[in-house]
Amino acid sequence: METIIKKAGALKPLPDDSDLAFGTIFTDHMFNMDYDPDNGWHSPRIEPYGSFPMDPSTMVLHYGQSIFEGLKAFKAPGDRIQLFRPEENFRRFNRSARRMCIPELDEEFALKAGKELVRLERRWVPSAPGTSLYIRPTMIAMDPFLGVRASYTYRFFIILSPVGAYYKEGFNPVKIWVTEKYVRAVPGGVGEVKTAGNYAASLYAGEEAHENGYTQVLWLDGVERKYVEEVGSMNIFFVIDDEIITPELSGSILAGITRDSVIALARKWGYPVTERRISIDEVVEAHGVGRLQECFGSGTAAVISPVGEIKYKDKKLKIGDGKVGSWARKFFDAITDIQYGRAEDTEDWVHPVE
Ligand SMILES: *Cc1c(COP(=O)(O)O)cnc(C)c1O
Numbered sequence: 001m002e003t004i005i006k007k008a009g010a011l012k013p014l015p016d017d018s019d020l021a022f023g024t025i026f027t028d029h030m031f032n033m034d035y036d037p038d039n040g041w042h043s044p045r046i047e048p049y050g051s052f053p054m055d056p057s058t059m060v061l062h063y064g065q066s067i068f069e070g071l072k073a074f075k076a077p078g079d080r081i082q083l084f085r086p087e088e089n090f091r092r093f094n095r096s097a098r099r100m101c102i103p104e105l106d107e108e109f110a111l112k113a114g115k116e117l118v119r120l121e122r123r124w125v126p127s128a129p130g131t132s133l134y135i136r137p138t139m140i141a142m143d144p145f146l147g148v149r150a151s152y153t154y155r156f157f158i159i160l161s162p163v164g165a166y167y168k169e170g171f172n173p174v175k176i177w178v179t180e181k182y183v184r185a186v187p188g189g190v191g192e193v194k195t196a197g198n199y200a201a202s203l204y205a206g207e208e209a210h211e212n213g214y215t216q217v218l219w220l221d222g223v224e225r226k227y228v229e230e231v232g233s234m235n236i237f238f239v240i241d242d243e244i245i246t247p248e249l250s251g252s253i254l255a256g257i258t259r260d261s262v263i264a265l266a267r268k269w270g271y272p273v274t275e276r277r278i279s280i281d282e283v284v285e286a287h288g289v290g291r292l293q294e295c296f297g298s299g300t301a302a303v304i305s306p307v308g309e310i311k312y313k314d315k316k317l318k319i320g321d322g323k324v325g326s327w328a329r330k331f332f333d334a335i336t337d338i339q340y341g342r343a344e345d346t347e348d349w350v351h352p353v354e
Helices: 059-063 086-099 107-120 196-211 257-268 280-288 326-339
Strands: 029-036 040-048 066-068 071-076 080-084 132-141 154-163 174-178 216-220 228-231 235-240 243-246 273-275 292-299 303-312 315-318 350-352
Touching: 029 107, 040 107, 059 132, 066 086, 066 196, 080 107, 080 326, 086 107, 086 132, 086 257, 107 132, 107 154, 174 196, 196 216, 216 303, 228 235, 235 257, 235 280, 243 257, 257 273, 257 292, 257 303, 257 326, 280 292, 280 303, 280 315, 292 326, 303 326
Parallel strands: 174 216, 174 303, 243 273
Antiparallel strands: 029 040, 029 154, 066 132, 071 080, 071 132, 080 350, 132 154, 216 228, 235 243, 235 292, 292 303, 303 315
């Protein structure tokens, strides 16, 4: 299949690298491809970024049959552009597709399309420290139909957005709120899928946290409300007695690529790292006897997000001395050094865009 390229007539002015936010600016072009049962995935094309018409009855708007991915392109020394473990994103995209009854696509083709788009938009990859070009592949149900069933037609698109450094005011610990009222996912549900509804479902708990002065929600399991699952839309790690612990992938936790990278590096460095269930009571207890050394989240947006305080019931657990812990710092530096080409890519994680 040949991707047709239709270039934009006039190009947008580039934003200033130093004051980029997240997800507000989009590049000149996007990738589009359609699916119908007779033709399968067809008509791949790169065309000017823009809106496309949708019937008010379009299924995705009503029943949320929609999946997405998030990855980044980084500017490395010598003006090279590189992606971080992108094949993992497209593999997960297809896993998400299967669970949401969306037809899978050729992962290699999709990755190639993403690279082709980034190559065309290379002037949009920012170079200021901590900045990157965010890549958002998305797939949505397109049938104009109000019955509840899987759609027959779909749209797959990729859009690009230059994003600023996540830590503009420095790499600072966040305060997180353990919600006892709401859950994110249950076993057998779609917690392990990057599907739109999960994020809509999380907003209300986020507001509860914000009203109480906390930045993120710490989610407990949906059955016993006892085991830690994720923080906001990141995976979570604890360091207790020099052991790095992260909740095992139980089916209701999103299998983060950053999570996997932290585990891989920890193992390589010879540190004890365990994927297992960890209850909030164990965290409280470890904190009480001074054994909880660190807690941090992991995800593409922030890479590592150190946690400085956990609020659970009437307890406020202060972690460390209010500064970023040494583990969080070590993982953040190691991963970002590979992403930005400042360190050797010993794990074969980087894909050049060329
Ligand atoms: C995307 C996401 C993550 C992090 O995944 P990465 O591949 O590391 O970016 C974690 N939890 C949720 C709910 C997510 O949507």
